[in-house]
Each structure stands twice: as C-alpha cells, then as structure tokens.
Amino acid sequence: MQLIEKLTVLADAAKYDASCASSGAPTRSSKGKSGIGSTSGMGICHSFTPDGRCVALLKILLTNFCLYDCQYCVNRRSSDVPRARFTPEEVVTLTIDFYKRNCISGLFLSSGIIRSADYTMEQLIRVAKLLREEHEFRGYIHLKTIPDADPLLIAEAGRYADRLSVNIELPTEASLIRLAPEKQVRTIKQAMQSIHLGESEARAEVRAPRFAPAGQSTQMIIGADATDDSTILHTAASLYDNYRLRRVYYSAFSPIPQSPNTVPFEAPPLLREHRLYQADFLMRGYGFEASELLTGPGNLALDIDPKLAWALNNREHFPVDLNRAEPAMIARVPGIGVLSAKRLVALRRQRRIRFEDLTRLRCALEKAKPFIVTQDYRPLQASRESLLLRQQLSETPAQMALW
Amino acid sequence: MHSAHFDGSFAGWRDTARALLRQGLAPHQVNWRGDGDRGGLFDQAPSPVNTSPAAEAPRIPRQLLALLQSAACFRVEDRWSLLYRILWRVAQGDRAAMLPGDIDGSQLHKRLKAVRREAHHLHAFVRFHPRPEPVEGPHLVAWHEPAHDILHSASEHFVERLGRSTWLIATPDDGIYWDGQHLHYQRPCPDGWQRLAQTPEDDGQALWLAYYGSTFNPARLNRSALENSLPVRFWKNLPEGPLIPQLMSQARAGAQRDGQAAAVAQQAGKSIRRSATKAPQVSENVDPDHPH
Numbered sequence: 001m002q003l004i005e006k007l008t009v010l011a012d013a014a015k016y017d018a019s020c021a022s023s024g025a026p027t028r029s030s031k032g033k034s035g036i037g038s039t040s041g042m043g044i045c046h047s048f049t050p051d052g053r054c055v056a057l058l059k060i061l062l063t064n065f066c067l068y069d070c071q072y073c074v075n076r077r078s079s080d081v082p083r084a085r086f087t088p089e090e091v092v093t094l095t096i097d098f099y100k101r102n103c104i105s106g107l108f109l110s111s112g113i114i115r116s117a118d119y120t121m122e123q124l125i126r127v128a129k130l131l132r133e134e135h136e137f138r139g140y141i142h143l144k145t146i147p148d149a150d151p152l153l154i155a156e157a158g159r160y161a162d163r164l165s166v167n168i169e170l171p172t173e174a175s176l177i178r179l180a181p182e183k184q185v186r187t188i189k190q191a192m193q194s195i196h197l198g199e200s201e202a203r204a205e206v207r208a209p210r211f212a213p214a215g216q217s218t219q220m221i222i223g224a225d226a227t228d229d230s231t232i233l234h235t236a237a238s239l240y241d242n243y244r245l246r247r248v249y250y251s252a253f254s255p256i257p258q259s260p261n262t263v264p265f266e267a268p269p270l271l272r273e274h275r276l277y278q279a280d281f282l283m284r285g286y287g288f289e290a291s292e293l294l295t296g297p298g299n300l301a302l303d304i305d306p307k308l309a310w311a312l313n314n315r316e317h318f319p320v321d322l323n324r325a326e327p328a329m330i331a332r333v334p335g336i337g338v339l340s341a342k343r344l345v346a347l348r349r350q351r352r353i354r355f356e357d358l359t360r361l362r363c364a365l366e367k368a369k370p371f372i373v374t375q376d377y378r379p380l381q382a383s384r385e386s387l388l389l390r391q392q393l394s395e396t397p398a399q400m401a402l403w
Numbered sequence: 404m405h406s407a408h409f410d411g412s413f414a415g416w417r418d419t420a421r422a423l424l425r426q427g428l429a430p431h432q433v434n435w436r437g438d439g440d441r442g443g444l445f446d447q448a449p450s451p452v453n454t455s456p457a458a459e460a461p462r463i464p465r466q467l468l469a470l471l472q473s474a475a476c477f478r479v480e481d482r483w484s485l486l487y488r489i490l491w492r493v494a495q496g497d498r499a500a501m502l503p504g505d506i507d508g509s510q511l512h513k514r515l516k517a518v519r520r521e522a523h524h525l526h527a528f529v530r531f532h533p534r535p536e537p538v539e540g541p542h543l544v545a546w547h548e549p550a551h552d553i554l555h556s557a558s559e560h561f562v563e564r565l566g567r568s569t570w571l572i573a574t575p576d577d578g579i580y581w582d583g584q585h586l587h588y589q590r591p592c593p594d595g596w597q598r599l600a601q602t603p604e605d606d607g608q609a610l611w612l613a614y615y616g617s618t619f620n621p622a623r624l625n626r627s628a629l630e631n632s633l634p635v636r637f638w639k640n641l642p643e644g645p646l647i648p649q650l651m652s653q654a655r656a657g658a659q660r661d662g663q664a665a666a667v668a669q670q671a672g673k674s675i676r677r678s679a680t681k682a683p684q685v686s687e688n689v690d691p692d693h694p695h
Contacts, residue, residue, distance in 0.1 A: 004613050011617035012667040030566030038563040044527050045632065047643060049619035050651045052628025059618060067677060074663070080672030081663075094610065100543060100568065102531050102561075103611050254622040254662035258672075265661075268622055347504035360509040 006084040007094065013064035013075050014110055017167070017219060018251040019142070020045075022056040022105040024214030025162040028138040035136020036099060037106075039162070043140075044105050057108040057142060058098050062086055062123055066112030070169070070180040072224040072263050074256040075112050081257070085114075088127045092135060099139055106140025106162075107131070117148035125153065128160035140214075147187045151194045158198045158211040163246075165217045166191040168239065171232045175225040179262060192216065192243040199244070215246035222276060223269045224253040229299040233279055233290040240283070250276040275300040282306060285338060286331055303394035308334040311371055312386040321373040322353045335367030367393060404434050411437040413475045417468070420487055424461045430491050435483035461494040467501055470515060476552045477514035485510055521549050522557035528637045529561075529572060532603030541571035541580060546600040546640055554579055555588050562586065573600035608642045613666070615643045620662045621654035 023043030030036055045054035063085035064075040074081055091109065098104045109127055113120050124143050131137040143161040145154055157164060166188055170176045173185045195216045202211035218239060220232060236248040252268035259265045279300055282288040286307075293306050301309050311318060311334045320333050322344055330341040340361045344353055355377040358365060370381035370389055381389060405428055409415035416437065423433060471486045489507050492500035499505045503512040531543035543565070547554075554572065558579045561570060571580045578592035578600075589596070629647070638644035653665060 004610055007610060008613050008617045008664065008666045009670070011614050012664045015618045015620055016662065029563040031563045033566050036564070036566045036568065038560075040560075040563075044523070046527050047615065047641065048629050048633040049615065050626065050629050050647055050654065051620045051623035052625035052632065053620070053623070054632065055615070055618060058614070060614075065675065067675070077675035077677060080674050082667060082670040083673045083675075094614075097607065098611060098614070100531060100533060100565070101611060102529050102545070102564075252623075254620055255660065257661050257663045257668065259661070270623060270625070343503050347499070347502050350499040350502065353504075357504040360504055360506070 001084055003090055003094075006086055006090070007060070009082050009084040010060045010062075010064060010086060013081070013112075014059045014061045014108075016074065016251065016254060017059065017108075017110060017144075018053075018249040019108065019165060019217055019219060019247070020054050020056045020059065021142075021163070021214075021217070021247065022140040024246060025140050026210070026213050030136075030138055033136070035138060036096065037137050037139035039105075039138065039140055046103050046105065056104065057106050057140060058095055058104045059108040060086070060091070060094075060110075062088075062091065062109060062111040062120075062127065063114060064112050065114050068113050068180070068182040070183065071260050072169075072179055072221055072253060072256075078260075079256070079258060088123070088130055091127045092130050095131060095139075096135060096137065099137075104139075106142070108142040108144075110144035111146075113146065117146045118150050118153060121146045121149035121153045121157065125157050125160065128157065132160050142214075145191050145195065147183065147191045149191070151190075154191060154194045155198055155211075158195065158202075159209055161212055163214040163217065164195050164212045165219070166195070167219045168235070168248075169219070169221060170225055171220050171227045171235045172225070175227060179225065189243075192218070192239070192245075196243045216243065217245055217247040217249060219249040219251055222250050222252050222273050223266075224263050228297055229272070229276060229279070230290075230294040230297050232276060233283070233294060236280060237283060237290040248280060250280070271302050272299070275302060275306060279306040282310075287328060288332075304390060305334070307332070308367055308393060312390055315386055318371040319373045319379050320371060323348055323373075323375060333368055333371050335364030336372075337363075405432055406434045406436055408436045413472050416475065416483055416486070417471075420490055421461070423487070424490065424494055430484065430488040433484075433487060435481065435487065437483055461490075463490065463493050464498075464501075467493055470501065470511065473518055473556075474511055474514040476518045476521075476556065478551050479514075485514075518551050518553060521551040522553045524634075524637065525549055525553060525557050525572075526560050528633075528641060530640070530642055531570060532605035533607065535604055540599070541569045541582075543568055543570040544600045544603055545570070545572045546597075547572055547574050548636070548640060549574060550636075552576070555590075558586065558588075571596055571600060573597045611642060612646060615646060616650060616666060617664045619650055619664065621650070621664075622660070622662045624651065624654045626651060 021043055023041060025039035025041060027041060028039045030038055043056055045056050047055040049055060064081065065083050065085060066075045066077055069076045069078055095107045109124055111120050111124055128141050128143055131141065141161045142163040142165065143157050145157060145164045145166045147166055168188055169180055169183065176183055176185055195212060198211040199215060202208045239245050239248060250273050252270050252273035253263065254268045255265045279293050282293065283290060292310060294300065300306050320329055322330060327341050327345050330336060330344060331338045340363050343361055347353060347357060352375040355374045358368065370379045370384065372379065407419050407423060409419045471490065474486060475482060485507060489500045489511055492507065500507050502508045525547060529545045529547050531545045533543055554574055554577050558572065562581055567583050569581055569583050572578065573592050573596045576592060577588065577590035578596040580587045638647060
C-alpha cells in the first residue's frame with residue numbers, strides 16, 4: 001500500500017476525535033539549532049476544513065486494525081472499512097514534511113488496539129521518541145493513551161508528549177458497558193490518575209523531567225446514547241476536579257458507514273454539542289457550577305445560550321450596576337464576556353460607565369440590555385417576565401441540514 | 404494647518420510627533436504626510452520641524468509607545484492622525500484615550516486587534532514550498548498576501564520554528580529572507596524574490612491534499628464556521644484552497660450521509676474476526692502486525 005493511500009485511510013479513521021489543541025506547551029525554539037520545531041504556548045490553527053474544524057496537528061491513527069468492537073467507532077473490528085498501518089518512520093516523514101510546509105504545528109497520534117494494550121502503547125511511544133530524539137523535533141506532540149497500558153509506559157509517554165489524553169468515550173458506565181464491551185470505566189480512570197500523578201510529580205520538583213506539560217484532555221461522545229446534558233456536565237465537572245483535566249471535548253456522534261443498530265443513524269447534533277461547549281466554557285472560565293447551569297435532569301436549551309438561560313432563571317441578581325458590581329458578577333451578565341468585564345472595570349477607574357461604552361466594547365447589547373444599569377441607562381424590561389424576555393431573545397431556529 | 408512630512412516609518416513619525424508635541428500643536432492643526440508609505444518617495448524633502456522650543460519633554464507611559472508602534476502597522480488611508488490624537492490626549496493627562504472603552508481608544512484597539520490577527524494569519528496560513536535539492540538560496544519559499552504591514556515584525560516566529568532551514572517569504576509589498584544566520588528585510592520586495600515565491604517547483608503537495616480531504620467530516624458541513632476562521636481571501640494562496648469548494652459540493656450532493664471520506668468509501672473493507680480464546684485474526688490474511 002502506498003503512503004498516500006495509508007494516509008487517506010488513517011486520517012479518515014482518526015477524525016472522529018475532536019481534540020486539535022496545540023496550546024499549553026512550554027516555550028521551545030529551534031533558533032540556531034539542528035532539528036526543527038517550536039512551541040510558544042499559544043496554539044495555531046493552520047487550516048480549516050469545510051466542517052469548520054481547525055487543522056492544527058497531523059491527526060492520524062498508527063493503525064486502524066482494532067481488536068475492540070466499540071459500537072460507535074468506525075474502526076471497530078466488525079466494521080467493514082479499509083485497514084492500514086503506518087510504520088513509525090512513515091509517521092515521522094509525514095510529520096516533518098507537513099511541519100516544514102507550515103501545514104501543522106505537530107502530531108496527534110492515536111491507534112486501534114493491536115495485540116495488546118501495552119504493545120500498542122509501545123508503538124505510539126516509539127514514534128514520539130524517534131521524533132524527539134533522532135530528529136530533534138520540538139513541535140507539539142499529543143499522544144492518545146491506551147487505558148489498560150502499564151503505568152510505566154504512560155510515564156514514558158509523558159516524557160515525550162506535550163499532551164496525553166484518555167477518552168472517557170461515553171458519559172455513563174452503563175452506556176460504556178452496552179456500547180464498548182471491552183472498555184472499563186475503572187481502567188480509563190486509572191490511566192487518567194497515572195497521568196495526573198505524573199503531572200503533579202513533575203510540577204512538585206524543579207529538576208524533575210518534563211511530563212506532559214500541556215496536561216491531559218478527554219473526549220465524550222454526544223448523542224450515541226440517551227444520556228442527558230445534566231449527567232454529561234456533572235461527569236465533566238467531576239473529571240475536571242478529580243484529574244485536573246485541561247479540556248473535555250464533546251463530539252457530536254456522526255453517523256458511520258455500516259452503522260450497527262445499537263447507535264443512531266442521524267445527523268450529528270451539532271447545536272447540542274455547541275451548547276455543551278458553551279456550558280463547559282462557563283464552568284472553566286466563569287466560575288459556574290454544573291448544578292447552576294442545569295438544576296435538574298434534562299438538556300440545555302437549544303434556542304438560547306446557557307448564560308442567558310441562567311440569567312433568566314435567576315432574575316433576583318439583576319439588573320447589575322456596571323459602575324458598582326464585582327467583576328465576576330459583571331462577567332455573569334449575558335452578552336458581556338470576561339474580557340469586556342475586565343475592560344469595564346479598567347474604564348470605570350477613569351470615569352463612570354455609560355451605555356455607549358458597551359457599544360464600543362462590542363458587547364452583545366440585545367442580550368445585555370435587560371440585565372444592566374449604567375450611569376445613563378436603566379432597563380425598561382427589568383420587570384418584564386422571564387418567559388417574555390426569552391421569546392424576545394431566543395435565536396431563530398437554524399435551517400436543518402437537508403438529508 | 405501644519406503639514407508634517409516624514410518618511411512613513413514609525414521611527415520617523417515618532418520623532419516628528421515628539422517635536423510637534425513640544426511645540427504644542429494640537430491634533431486638528433496637523434496634517435500627516437507619511438509619503439514613504441508606498442516606498443520610493445523617500446527623497447522628497449521633509450519640511451523641517453522646529454525642535455527648539457523650551458517646552459519640557461512630554462511624559463507618556465512607555466507601554467503607549469509599543470501600542471502605537473503596533474497600531475501603525477494597520478493599513479488605512481490616514482493611519483497617523485489617530486495615533487497623534489491619542490498621544491496628544493495622553494500627554495495632556497487623559498489616559499482614558501488608551502482604553503478600549505474610549506472613543507479614540509476603541510479605534511486604537513480595533514487596529515491592534517486586526518494587526519495581531521493578521522500576524523497570526525501569517526503564522527497560520529503561510530505555506531512553504533521546499534525547493535528541489537541541491538539548491539542555492541532559500542530551501543523553503545512562500546508567497547503571502549497580508550492585509551496589514553506585519554511581515555517584518557511577525558517573521559521572527561519562523562526563525563524559531565524552522566531552525567537552520569533557510570526560507571523566504573515574499574508579498575506584493577515587501578519580503579523577508581532568513582539565510583540561516585540573519586534576517587534580511589526588503590521593502591519593496593525584489594522581483595527575484597517574488598518570482599521565486601510565486602513559481603515554486605514543488606510536486607510534493609499530494610500528501611497534504613490527501614490528508615486535508617480525509618480529515619474533513621462531510622456529515623458536519625458548516626460553511627460559515629469555515630469562512631469565519633479561514634477568510635476567503637486566503638484561499639487562493641493555500642494549496643488546499645481549490646479543494647474547499649469541491650469538498651463542499653460533494654458533501655451537499657450526498658456525501659453528507661455519514662462522516663467517511665469519499666476516497667475511503669470507494670475502497671474494499673476488511674472486518675476483523677476474533678476467536679473467543681485465541682489471538683485475533685484478520686480476514687483476507689492480513690496480519691495487523693505485518694501489513695502490506
């Protein structure tokens with residue numbers, strides 16, 4: 001099989017993993033050195049495909065031969081897909097060629113499970129080691145961690161990789177048992193714990209060797225099972241707490257060819273995925289708790305964003321006086337982000353905030369208007385019922401994809 | 404109205420602005436003539452500015468100068484008046500002029516954001532073409548069309564990224580060449596550089612194009628998200644540019660049913676048999692450990 005044919009198959013096999021971040025790595029430079037590659041902490045999206053997703057890393061599987069039969073996965077052993085396997089040298093060649101062309105900032109390597117978890121993990125590590133040691137590659141490396149692999153192998157992977165990730169796959173244990181019979185929540189969480197330990201040890205000692213400095217992430221598939229958003233967000237929150245994950249990725253389940261009956265064959269729930277990312281962002285960046293965003297079981301609203309939904313359910317906190325309120329409370333106003341909140345606080349040290357200042361800061365005024373007070377403005381709608389406000393502010397439903 | 408002539412560079416503007424500030428010339432009294440903007444007019448005699456008056460040197464925060472320098476990269480008909488107005492206001496003690504919530508400050512920050520974004524676009528969307536070995540001059544060449552004057556200030560990134568490889572980036576206005584030791588910046592861009600960058604002898608793009616087509620998920624087609632992140636003006640200089648409309652129309656014409664790339668769907672598949680007790684086997688005699 002030609003290299004280009006393998007690449008075609010193994011990129012297709014890897015694309016269902018949503019992660020593409022190339023950020024968070026320490027500063028590395030190749031200026032005046034042999035070898036190639038740099039990282040600056042900031043990620044770079046080198047291209048975008050027509051699905052709107054970024055291409056930051058060469059995202060491929062080492063092989064899509066797999067012993068497991070996870071129902072949601074295009075590479076499950078019962079799936080009738082073309083199969084291929086790269087040699088480690090081929091992956092190195094592709095990575096360096098694409099990197100020189102400035103098409104990518106690094107490599108995200110994963111694999112189907114072949115022979116055993118340990119053997120598969122060893123193969124992934126070999127590629128990273130080749131890149132780092134023989135080719136002095138200083139770009140970004142993200143390695144997928146095989147849950148049942150020996151913790152010593154995970155420790156070794158952490159020395160070469162900027163980021164490690166273990167996929168939790170599904171939000172509940174029951175779904176995992178039903179759809180991914182060979183995987184176990186216990187070993188997935190053990191692997192997360194090994195990575196978390198490695199990170200903590202590396203941070204505790206100044207001279208300790210580097211260990212996955214860009215931390216760990218995970219992915220949850222949305223819509224392959226019937227789990228609701230409330231459960232999903234609580235699972236994510238506990239993963240952030242327990243293992244200090246940098247990111248939880250939510251991947252709307254895309255229908256796969258020869259779909260088994262156990263999973264839906266429907267358009268991926270993209271808007272639901274979008275709302276989950278918004279809610280996740282509110283938990284990581286704005287200090288919201290999962291239980292504030294969804295107070296009981298159920299899903300996030302699709303017609304309004306989760307911050308607006310929270311504000312409508314908590315009218316007692318509003319309107320917020322932008323000339324007096326705590327910065328954290330300003331950031332909770334719909335339509336005003338963390339950055340705008342900071343800028344408002346800087347501005348009010350110079351003078352009183354007026355309504356037109358919000359226009360200049362490009363806040364989403366329609367959303368913010370009912371919830372704020374400035375020197376020259378009080379909302380007429382302050383007393384309006386939440387239900388009416390919601391009707392007024394809900395986004396017009398987008399046309400569904402036609403198929 | 405005072406006409407302030409200078410060479411169009413930031414250093415030239417700064418010197419002139421400092422002198423005008425000492426003379427107490429208010430923003431509305433000054434007409435800025437940065438004739439050097441397009442290059443080639445350097446030799447026009449700048450009208451001398453009187454630098455003698457007794458007024459003390461204006462006191463401005465150091466950080467403001469960095470902001471103004473960066474905002475000066477923003478291409479606009481009259482890029483200098485706003486900068487002088489802000490400098491003037493801050494020198495008068497009105498520091499709100501620097502803040503994004505201010506009427507002038509918001510313009511300044513809009514320009515700063517556009518300039519930062521354009522530097523980022525350079526780092527992201529430049530595509531180098533390796534030249535066939537052995538080769539004299541740069542090993543990697545790229546043609547890029549930035550919307551603002553960011554090439555000079557934003558190119559150090561590639562020195563760190565590419566180590567000892569030599570490279571050249573040419574644009575319609577300027578060019579920059581790393582010879583392995585030093586950066587050479589030229590404005591206007593020499594014809595030779597432009598020719599080298601616009602006609603690369605590179606036949607190695609097929610792998611990248613195959614990757615791009617395969618990593619796209621047609622079931623998630625989303626044109627507006629694409630265009631927000633990858634503005635259409637860049638498509639023509641990206642090797643994957645011509646693929647974009649092609650992939651979109653394929654997806655709309657039915658490939659959107661599931662996520663698989665057309666090139667993969669055409670190939671024969673292999674499911675893997677696994678006996679209950681023994682090591683797994685692969686159908687059609689393909690051993691996963693010894694692929695063909």
